Amino acid sequence: MKTLLPTSTAGSLPKPSWLAQPETLWSPWKLKDQELTEGKQDALRLSLYDQLQAGIDIVSDGEQTRQHFVTTFIEQLSGVDFEKRETVRIRDRYDASVPSVVSDVDRPQSVFVEDAKFLRQQTDKPIKWALPGPMTMVDTLYDDHYRSREKLAWEFARILNEEARELEAAGVNIIQFDEPAFNVFFDEVNDWGIAALERAAEGLNCETAVHICYGYGIKANTDWKKTLGSEWKQYERAFPKLQSSSIDIISLECHNSRVPMELIELIRGKKVMVGAIDVASDTIETPEAVADTLRMALQFVDAEKLYPSTNCGMAPLSRRVARGKLNALSSGAQIIRKELFG
Ligand SMILES: [Zn+2]
Numbered sequence: 001m002k003t004l005l006p007t008s009t010a011g012s013l014p015k016p017s018w019l020a021q022p023e024t025l026w027s028p029w030k031l032k033d034q035e036l037t038e039g040k041q042d043a044l045r046l047s048l049y050d051q052l053q054a055g056i057d058i059v060s061d062g063e064q065t066r067q068h069f070v071t072t073f074i075e076q077l078s079g080v081d082f083e084k085r086e087t088v089r090i091r092d093r094y095d096a097s098v099p100s101v102v103s104d105v106d107r108p109q110s111v112f113v114e115d116a117k118f119l120r121q122q123t124d125k126p127i128k129w130a131l132p133g134p135m136t137m138v139d140t141l142y143d144d145h146y147r148s149r150e151k152l153a154w155e156f157a158r159i160l161n162e163e164a165r166e167l168e169a170a171g172v173n174i175i176q177f178d179e180p181a182f183n184v185f186f187d188e189v190n191d192w193g194i195a196a197l198e199r200a201a202e203g204l205n206c207e208t209a210v211h212i213c214y215g216y217g218i219k220a221n222t223d224w225k226k227t228l229g230s231e232w233k234q235y236e237r238a239f240p241k242l243q244s245s246s247i248d249i250i251s252l253e254c255h256n257s258r259v260p261m262e263l264i265e266l267i268r269g270k271k272v273m274v275g276a277i278d279v280a281s282d283t284i285e286t287p288e289a290v291a292d293t294l295r296m297a298l299q300f301v302d303a304e305k306l307y308p309s310t311n312c313g314m315a316p317l318s319r320r321v322a323r324g325k326l327n328a329l330s331s332g333a334q335i336i337r338k339e340l341f342g
Contacts, residue, residue, distance in 0.1 A: 004341060005294070005306055005333045006057035010211055010251055010275060011069060011130050011178065011313030013050065013062030014322050019043045023316055025218060026068050040065050041118055048122055050319075054326035055334075058126045058174065058307075063315065065115040069178055070132040070140045073112075077159065079105035079145070086142035091184045094220040101143040101152060107159045113166045120171040129172045131160055133179035133210065134196040135188065150192045157199035168206045175201070176209040176251065183212055186237035194241045201247060209249035209273065212238065213312045214257060217280025225257075232258045239266035249273055253311040255293045256281065264300035272301045275311030276332060277325045282317065284324035290332020295339075303340050308333040 014022055019039050021027040031039040047062030066072035074080055084100040116129050134153040146152045164175045177197055182189050201208040212235065215221035228234075235252065242250060243266060251273035253259060264272060276293040277285055294308055308329055314322040 003057045004304070005308055005337050007308045007329050007333050008056060008058035008128055008273065009051070009060060009314065009326070010213065010273065010310045011063055012315035013047045014315060014317055014319045015064060016043050016046060016319070019064070023318055025216060025316060029067070044115070044119060045122060048119065050323055050326060052123070054323065055330040056326060058128050059123060060128050060130065061115060061119050063130065063313065065112065069130065069313070070137055073132050074099070074137060074141070076107065076109070076111040077105050078108050079103045080141065088142050091139060091181055093224050098140055098142055101141055101145045103145055105152070105155050105159065107162055110166050111163055113170050116167050116170040116172050126173040127171070128174040128176055128209070129167050130176045130178055130211070131163060133177035133181070134160060134200055135185065135193045136179050136181040139181045149188065153192060153196040154199065157196040160200035161202055164200065164204055168204055172206060174207045174209055174249065175204060176211055177201070178211045180213055180215055182238045183214060183234040189238045190241050194238070194245050198246050207248045209251055210242070210247050211251035213253040213275070216312055216316055218316065222280060228258070230258060231260055233260065233263065235259060235263045236266065239263060243267045243270060249307065251309060254297060255285070255311060257311065261296045262300060264297060268300065271305040271307060272297070273307040273309040274301065276308050277310040277329050279310055279312045279314050279317065282321050284321060285328040285332070287328055287331035287335055290328050291335040294332060294336045
């Protein structure tokens with residue numbers, strides 16, 4: 001990748017209204033069978049088109065192929081019973097009715113590989129594919145079988161590694177693991193969370209990333225953020241071990257959040273996807289605001305390791321707002337490129 005300050009998004013982009021109810025998480029598909037397959041592919045093409053029009057350098061499927069960033073992956077695994085539901089506390093924040101692990105978990109067939117091949121056919125740009133991380137997967141289930149979060153995480157890490165190797169073979173350039181749980185369970189992160197993540201990424205030759213954030217702009221998350229005080233130092237707990245991990249890129253939330261920018265110093269040496277777009281607000285950033293965030297980050301990240309990005313996924317936003325934010329990200333990165341490289 002020769003592009004300086006390559007832009008990307010952290011995750012999802014809005015779905016078109018003919019595929020699923022927009023501005024909603026977990027919104028059910030409006031199509032089925034062959035129509036659904038084609039509908040997802042059409043939505044992927046549109047999402048890619050929006051990214052290309054905005055000048056985004058590392059593109060994705062905009063998560064048009066999944067209903068939810070964790071559940072859609074788990075649905076394809078054996079050992080999890082979606083009929084047998086229990087209420088658990090997710091990320092120590094909100095209660096949800098979740099499926100149960102009832103026997104050994106496994107991946108009977110690949111989950112996203114055909115979708116990734118389809119995206120690969122549509123563009124020559126570098127592509128990034130997101131998978132849930134092992135700890136975040138564990139945290140969305142009731143486990144009646146292993147009865148150990150760590151044991152279950154290692155099983156998921158093995159399964160994720162199988163999927164990741166196939167995604168790499170399909171031409172994916174960056175495989176990203178989403179681990180919002182890393183901002184909550186600090187002791188587990190350091191005991192086994194990062195080790196399980198490294199297991200999921202083991203043996204990959206493509207680049208690997210981990211996305212850690214404060215979540216979508218949904219009420220449970222914005223309410224939680226209000227309890228965190230004036231400075232959010234959660235990253236401080238996981239960063240030292242992540243710095244020495246085998247993961248290449250760390251994707252963070254920065255813009256409009258109360259994360260002290262200097263925490264990035266703790267991962268000096270890693271490539272950093274700096275969130276310069278607030279996904280919890282409908283206000284479209286100005287290119288100058290994006291540039292300001294990137295300029296601040298440059299105090300702690302070497303320019304060749306800075307990847308301008310969004311704080312998190314944009315699925316809950318309108319398509320108009322999301323497109324505006326993609327454009328702002330691109331223009332903001334361009335301002336900094338000019339400053340740095342002329
Ligand atoms: Zn996120």
